[in-house]
Amino acid sequence: MADAATYVFDFDSTLVDFETLEALADIALEGSSEAEAVRARIARLTDRAMTGDIPFGEALTRRLALLPLTHAHLERLAAEAEPRLTASVRRNLPFFRERAGRVVIVSGGFREIIAPVAQALGVPADRIIANDLTLDADGHVTGVADSPLLEPLGKAAALKALNLPGPVVMVGDGWTDAEVKAEGAADRFYAFTEVVRRERVVAAADAEVRSVDELLHLEGLAGRWSYPRSRMRMLLLENVHPAAVERLQAAGYRVETAKGALSEDALVERIKGVHVLGVRSKSQVSARVLDAADKLMAVAAFCIGTNQIDLDAAAERGVAVFNAPYSNTRSVVELAVGLTIALLRDVADKSAAMHRGEWNKSAAGARELRGKTLGIVGYGAIGSQLSVLAEALGMRVIFHDLTERLALGNARPMPSLEALLAESDVVSLHVDGRTANTALIGASELSRMKPGALLLNLSRGHVVDVGALAQALGSGRIGGAAIDVFPDEPATNADPFDSPLRGLPNVILTPHIGGSTEEAQEAIAEFAAERLLAYLNRGDTTFCVNLPNVQLAEVSGAHRILHIHRNQPGVLAELNRALAAAGLNILGQHLKTDERTGYVITDVDRDYDPAALKALRSVAGTLRFRTLH
Ligand SMILES: NC(=O)C1=CN([C@@H]2O[C@H](COP(=O)(O)OP(=O)(O)OC[C@H]3O[C@@H](n4cnc5c(N)ncnc54)[C@H](O)[C@@H]3O)[C@@H](O)[C@H]2O)C=CC1
Ligand SMILES: O=C(O)C(=O)COP(=O)(O)O
Numbered sequence: 001m002a003d004a005a006t007y008v009f010d011f012d013s014t015l016v017d018f019e020t021l022e023a024l025a026d027i028a029l030e031g032s033s034e035a036e037a038v039r040a041r042i043a044r045l046t047d048r049a050m051t052g053d054i055p056f057g058e059a060l061t062r063r064l065a066l067l068p069l070t071h072a073h074l075e076r077l078a079a080e081a082e083p084r085l086t087a088s089v090r091r092n093l094p095f096f097r098e099r100a101g102r103v104v105i106v107s108g109g110f111r112e113i114i115a116p117v118a119q120a121l122g123v124p125a126d127r128i129i130a131n132d133l134t135l136d137a138d139g140h141v142t143g144v145a146d147s148p149l150l151e152p153l154g155k156a157a158a159l160k161a162l163n164l165p166g167p168v169v170m171v172g173d174g175w176t177d178a179e180v181k182a183e184g185a186a187d188r189f190y191a192f193t194e195v196v197r198r199e200r201v202v203a204a205a206d207a208e209v210r211s212v213d214e215l216l217h218l219e220g221l222a223g224r225w226s227y228p229r230s231r232m233r234m235l236l237l238e239n240v241h242p243a244a245v246e247r248l249q250a251a252g253y254r255v256e257t258a259k260g261a262l263s264e265d266a267l268v269e270r271i272k273g274v275h276v277l278g279v280r281s282k283s284q285v286s287a288r289v290l291d292a293a294d295k296l297m298a299v300a301a302f303c304i305g306t307n308q309i310d311l312d313a314a315a316e317r318g319v320a321v322f323n324a325p326y327s328n329t330r331s332v333v334e335l336a337v338g339l340t341i342a343l344l345r346d347v348a349d350k351s352a353a354m355h356r357g358e359w360n361k362s363a364a365g366a367r368e369l370r371g372k373t374l375g376i377v378g379y380g381a382i383g384s385q386l387s388v389l390a391e392a393l394g395m396r397v398i399f400h401d402l403t404e405r406l407a408l409g410n411a412r413p414m415p416s417l418e419a420l421l422a423e424s425d426v427v428s429l430h431v432d433g434r435t436a437n438t439a440l441i442g443a444s445e446l447s448r449m450k451p452g453a454l455l456l457n458l459s460r461g462h463v464v465d466v467g468a469l470a471q472a473l474g475s476g477r478i479g480g481a482a483i484d485v486f487p488d489e490p491a492t493n494a495d496p497f498d499s500p501l502r503g504l505p506n507v508i509l510t511p512h513i514g515g516s517t518e519e520a521q522e523a524i525a526e527f528a529a530e531r532l533l534a535y536l537n538r539g540d541t542t543f544c545v546n547l548p549n550v551q552l553a554e555v556s557g558a559h560r561i562l563h564i565h566r567n568q569p570g571v572l573a574e575l576n577r578a579l580a581a582a583g584l585n586i587l588g589q590h591l592k593t594d595e596r597t598g599y600v601i602t603d604v605d606r607d608y609d610p611a612a613l614k615a616l617r618s619v620a621g622t623l624r625f626r627t628l629h
Helices: 013-015 020-028 035-050 056-065 071-084 085-092 093-098 111-121 154-162 174-180 199-204 214-220 244-252 262-269 287-292 310-316 329-344 346-357 381-392 415-423 442-446 466-476 518-538 569-581 612-617
Strands: 006-010 103-110 128-131 132-136 141-144 168-172 188-192 207-209 233-234 254-257 274-281 298-301 320-322 373-377 397-401 426-429 454-457 479-485 507-509 558-566 588-594 597-604 623-629
Touching: 006 013, 013 103, 013 111, 013 254, 020 035, 020 056, 020 071, 020 103, 035 056, 035 174, 035 346, 071 111, 085 093, 085 214, 103 111, 103 154, 111 128, 128 154, 132 346, 154 174, 154 274, 168 174, 174 188, 174 199, 188 214, 207 214, 233 244, 244 254, 244 381, 262 287, 274 518, 287 310, 287 329, 298 518, 310 320, 320 518, 329 426, 329 454, 329 479, 329 507, 329 518, 373 381, 373 415, 381 397, 397 415, 415 442, 442 466, 466 479, 558 569, 558 612, 569 588, 569 597, 569 612, 612 623
Parallel strands: 006 103, 006 168, 103 128, 168 188, 188 207, 233 254, 233 274, 274 298, 298 320, 373 397, 373 426, 426 454, 454 479, 479 507
Antiparallel strands: 132 141, 558 597, 558 623, 588 597
16 A cells, blocks of 8 residues: 555755755855854754754754855755655655645755755655745844744644545654654654664664665555665674775665684574675685575675685576686785785894894895796696796796697696606695695695795695695705795684694795785775675676676666576576466567576566566566566
8 A cells, every 4th residue: 555655755865965954054154254163053952952952943043143144045955855865765756746635845944955856756745844944124034933843843743734545654854753753643664864864763763774765665566666675784703995985885785794713603693684695715605605695685605715615506596706807916916916026035033133132134045036946836826927027037938738728928838746846946826725625735746845945835724735745845845935825814803813834934924915005905995885886786697606607787668677597408498488478578588507596587568567577477487587677
């Protein structure tokens, strides 16, 4: 029966993103030396009135008395009001326009400011309940005309007098709005918190709504978005850069953050009700975590590596996984170059000795980078970038990769890891973290390296057997090592670190900072947030690492049905039969499959019965299904 309801909206901080009196104060006090102090007094009075601390009428007259207000000031704010519609109100203009006869605006503010906004929303002038200011002949505001709104419980009384038909739904951010329901003038009260959130008001409400989309969703009405973004929870762990939080919040989503990684058990607890999870290299997103995730649609690795995420288990549940494959590549490469020079010159030990007060000037064992052979294991994005920089510095580069890779510059591919180890003065590991790479470098591989050669690991901790490496370093077989990643890394900066490599000479240990530069973190945040938004808002899976990649434009003038299914014969045919049976008119369709999953995107004419979509869920092989509009 939602269609029959009358929707009553507060004005300040609900339909618009400002408080009238504060905005008028800004205009009237422009350039005045008293401005700050008067503004603060007005804001205090507003807050006290909004939380029900002092009667509204008293607060209004006291605030007006503080301002040298003129008609010109009112005209200015009236002109500025419409552009300051609250974002979700603007998104849902059709709701207001289509139901204008069922919308009322009730406000302790002033008719003159509200009228242009009401007009933009299509709400007739006689549906504005507001105060009228009184002016003298010179256009100075002298006060406010007598009105029931100024009395205690004024909004409730004014609404009752209107005798509105059907259920009355009150929407507002202030205490006087909560009173409307408490006094029996409304059947439901929603605390509207998109602009400001007041605990006492939320506590008195039937529900909190962070946007008009959410209101419409709870009222069973179709809004601008198929599912209100402010109800979509995003949980970003491991200190993801604030640029991502800002980007996702600005797009209307609800974002929570945590500094460190969570243990599997803690993540199993926290993942409930979360629609999007953001992690970095540490949080293990296992099948158990995915099983506990009742709402999860996507996971973003705000880094390159995705070995911490069970990609198959995610695909099997229709959960899309994204990463940022190139944003920290250069940072890792620069660190590898720097560490190589530092190892060749024994910089770390010499510096530590200086800090102890020891001066040890000597060339013994110190070598130039020029002319040395660098062996790169894993010639992907990082390995090949390193190849270019190392050659530019005069190194000879050889590499080994499991797959065919284009050799850059004069770099030479090696037929095997063993061949590479035998020829390299410096070995740098840049393989991915797949399980098969566990102990890729163990005692036997270390024994194949040239005596005194150096080892760098900036890939994943489990790729090197650190016990074997400690032994090889201790015996002098290996000349030095720079290790950035460890089999057991602390979850947060507050946790202790231990390793058999601690205390060994010419061993540089860094706390997994290969990708930790400001540039890289910001670039990752922007890239990964953009991928998430593209997926959530239009179904685009470009750069998705576990579902078929489909590049899509924004839906316009149509509804988009996104269907993720197991790649088995006949799904598309069955899906289209179900669409036809439901009377849906297909405007466009894409299908992309990989060996395990299929992804079908169907744009349909908006004119259909949403109940008909239920049939699509029962198509055999369906893993996930959602609509966008
Ligand atoms: N220390 C840090 O902060 C960072 C570490 N990383 C790590 O670096 C890894 C590599 O990154 P990208 O180069 O961007 O990945 P990528 O996927 O472009 O390259 C990895 C390459 O390693 C090859 N490979 C895998 N196993 C191999 C093996 N056993 N032998 C020879 N080649 C093998 C692959 O075929 C691929 O060409 C990431 O997966 C991540 O684990 C990435 C960024 C920062
Ligand atoms: O990008 C990667 O794969 C990394 O290893 C960087 O990890 P981090 O984001 O520093 O936890």
